[in-house]
Amino acid sequence: MNEFLKHFQKQQAAMTRREITTQTECPYCSVQCTMNLHEEKSIMVSRYSVSANKEDPVTDGRLCVKGLNAHVHAVDEGRLKYPMIREKGKLMKVSWEAALEEIRIQLQTLQGKYGNDSIGVYGGGSLTNEECYVLGKFARIALQTKYIDYNGRFCMSAAAGASNLTFGIDRGLSNPLTEVPLAKCIILAGTNIAECQPTIMQYFRKARQEGCKIIVIDPRETATCSIADLHLKVKPGYDAALVNGMLKVILDEGYTDPDFLEKRTNGYAELVEHVNKVSLSEVSALTGVSPQQITEAARMYGQAETGMIFTARGVEQHASGVANVRNFLNLVLVTGKIGKPGCGYGAITGQANGQGGREHGQKADQLPGYRLIENPEHRAYIAKVWGVPEEELPRKGLSAYEMMEAIDRGEIKGLIILGSNPIVSNPNSHMVEKALKKLKFLLVIDLFESETARLANILLPGSAYLEDEGTMTQLEGRVLVRRALRPLPGKARLDWRILCDIASVLGKGQYFQYQSAEEIFNELRVASKGGKADYYGMTYSLLEQQHGMFWPCPEEGHPGTPRMFEHRFEHEDGRAQLTPIEHQNxxxxxxxxxxxxxxxGRVLQHYLSGVQTRHTSELNSKYPEPLLEIHPDSAGEIGLVNGGHAKVSSKRGTIRLKVKFSQKIRPDTVFVAFHWGNDQCINRLTNPALDPTCKMPEFKVCAVQINPS
Known part of the structure; x- marks a missing residue:
């Protein structure tokens, strides 16, 4: 028997073809690291592995643990492969023809009875630009509904709102990452880059080696704090107050840039009047940061010749998220640290295409090119590109969580979800699950049967990144082409093709006659032309030749715009707007x-609602469940045991979690990652209070009680 086995293995090895290596991009975070996919094919089986692309100009050949395992979910045999319709409570395989006909019947019946706005559309921040564009067009042309938004509302909407109000435009980073080492002081506020975007940590380490002072602002001592010269362990929700203290020191000690303020900003006098009323001792009492540390941080940043500020969800996911970010932008502007090498601001995008996803039509108030759906000129332009009368375009709808509330009220009767898992990602998720169960029709397009997909009336198998050609816009504002490498499994279809097929059965197929992703991109280019997010000068061939281009790129032959705001801001008068920010509890x-x-927040091993990473055993085994991270002193007062369990309760519900002691967190604060669903879903507890400007929920602060379990 052993000889037979050896002979068989030898034959198998002989039949193994030469390894095929192709290049792709990681589907996870906003860095979009390029990588090599290795496929070892034999008659019996194909084996896959991944290695870093040493020629990647952004990451210099680095991959994190997620990237090294990024292929696993895409080739998983558990992928959805066939359309399914729920019959007698069970999802049953059907043909595409049957599924599309049932979708037509359901959508036309609901809209015929309740009106066009009875159907909503809910997208995702990991879709390609082409899919985002088609999804927005599909909602407004095929369905003619005003209700469309996406899970990126929970990612960067606060930073986007602040940037638009301050600069007149929103691009994630105002400078390329290559300029980070030119900064002499960097503030990392509410961003844990070491775990969330680890392949770009090299830039910050290099900056530190060059003498840069790094300030980390976070209630926890995260892995990012390993490079910090100063860690301000701020109380959650008090970032704007902390910045007011820093602004007071900078103005009182004269670290402003008077020439920049005079020539390139508005609102300085009002800001000075506001800051003069600030008391450093009161700021310290609110934030839990000593006056000495506040002063030290302000001097580090104010005295530095060059400097950059980066924010992420820790600052942004608040009901005052826009105000929080605007105050950090006040710091940037009063010191004149923008529009020059090594000087700028960056919102560290979380999702793979969080930047592109909000530029081309997925948001409730936007049309392609970052145009506004309520602006008559913008509406007229896009209507002309799409070949429809302007008056037929719907008006502005609701934000992501507000859509869930509208479903709960019965205003939205049917919902189409593409590439998102709102039961896990929304705050107050008990209510969201209850609302989705009220729907008369739920259509989900996804890779796996997620927590949300299990409620679907119709579940359609979509495309993974290895099959899904298109462009992505990573955190710098660099647009990249990702080519398709593998055939779709079973009867799965490309996401954009599914939308076109549904539009066809609804009688709107003439507006969706695309044969390739590149064809969609070429229409997107025209739709974005003249808009703030202008991609017109880009083509697939140019993007591949140059390994991406920075928008805005308004005409063919334009080199793109790696550094923003060198000469003017995007308000009509070319100036940036300073604004006094009052602290809000x-x-x-x-x-x-x-x-x-x-x-x-996040952990290194997982991504968003965990639908992909929880299907990857190497990742899931390293962090298999959410942990309640709590200071030992606080745990001792409660009677918790390290490794034991606790009940955590807010006004919205209770869940049971395993306890992890940590000296690295404030004693009044606890931390839990949000990548799990069902009884482990921390968003069952989080507060759905919304920012009035951007409608960002207050994920980052809610009051809880904790008891042993």
Whole structure:
């Protein structure tokens, strides 16, 4: 038997073809690292592995643990492969023809009875630009509904709102990452780059080697703090107050740039009047950061010749998220640290295409090119590109969480979800699940049967990144082409093709006659022309030749715009707007009944709602469940045991979690990652209070009580 086995293995090895290596991009975070996919094919089986692309100009050949395992979910045999319709409570395989006919019947019946706006569309921040564009067009042309938004609302909407108000435009980073080492002081506020975007940590380490001072602002001592010269362990929800303290020191000690302020900003006098009223001792009492540390941080940044500020969800995911970011932008502007090498601002995007996803029509208030759906000129331009009367375009709809509330109220009767898992990603997720169960029709397009997909009336198998050609816009504002490498499994179809097929059965196929992703991109280019996010000068061939181009790129032959704001800002007068920011308490503060502040975030091994990474055993085994991270002193007062379990409760519900002691977190604060669903879903507890400008929920602060379990 052993001889037979050896002979068989030898034959198998002989039949193995030469390894095929192709290049692709990681589907996870906003860095979009390029990587090599290795396929070893034999008659019996194909084996896959991944290695870093040493020629990647952004990452210099680095991949994190997610990237090294990024192929696993795409080739998983558990992928959805066939259309399915729910019959007698069970999802049953059907043909595409049957599924599309049932979709037509359901959508036309609901819209015929309740009106066009009875159907909503909910997208994702990991879709390609082409899919985002088609999804927005599909909602407004094929369905003629005003209800479309996407999970990126929970990612960068606060930073986007602040940037638009301050600069007149929103691009994630104002400078390319290559300029980070030119900065002499860097502030990392509410961003844990070491775990969320680890392949770009090299830029910050190099900056430090060049003498840069790095300030980290975070309630926790994260892995990013390893490069910090100063860590400000701010109380969750008090970032704007902290910045007011820093602004006071900078103005009082004269670290401003008077020439820049005079020539390139508005609102300085009003800001000075506001800052003069700030008390450093009061700021310290609010934030939990000492006056000495506030002063030290302000001097580090104010005295530095060059400097950059980066924010992420820790600053942005608040009901005051726009105000929080605007105050950090006040710091940038009063010191004149923008529009020059090594000087700028960056919002560290979380999702793979969080930047492109909000530029080309997925947001409730936007049309392609970052145009506004309520602007008559913008509406007229896009209507002409699409070949429809302007008056037929719907008006502005609701944000992502507001759509869930509208479903709960019965205003939205049917929902189409593409590449998102709102039951896990929304705050107050108990309500969201209850609302989705009220729908008369739920259509989900996805790779796996997620927590949300399990409620679907119709579940369609979509495309993974290895099959899905298109462009992505990573955190710098660099647009990249990703080519398709593998055939679709089973009867799965490309996401954009599914939307076109549905439009066809709805009688709107003439507007969706695309034969390739590149054809969609060429229409997107025209649709974006003249808009703030202008891609017109880009082509697939140019993007491949140059390994991406920075928008805005308004005409063919234009080199793109790696550094923004060198000569002017995007308001009509070319100036940036300074704004006094009053401190706002979080919508929930600690009380006797709920004495601790819960904040949420990511861990290195997982991505978003975990649908992909929880299907990857190498990643899931390293972090198999959410942990309640709590200071040992606080745990001792409660009676918790390290490795034991605790019940965590907010006004919205209770979940049970395993306990992890950590000296690296504030004693009044606990932390839980949000990548799990069902009884492990921390968003069952989070606060749905919304920012009035951008409608970002307050994920980062809610009051909780904790008891042994």
């Amino acid at each position: 979080p919508k929930e503060v600690a009380t006797r009944k709920y004495p601790y502040l819960l904040t949420t």
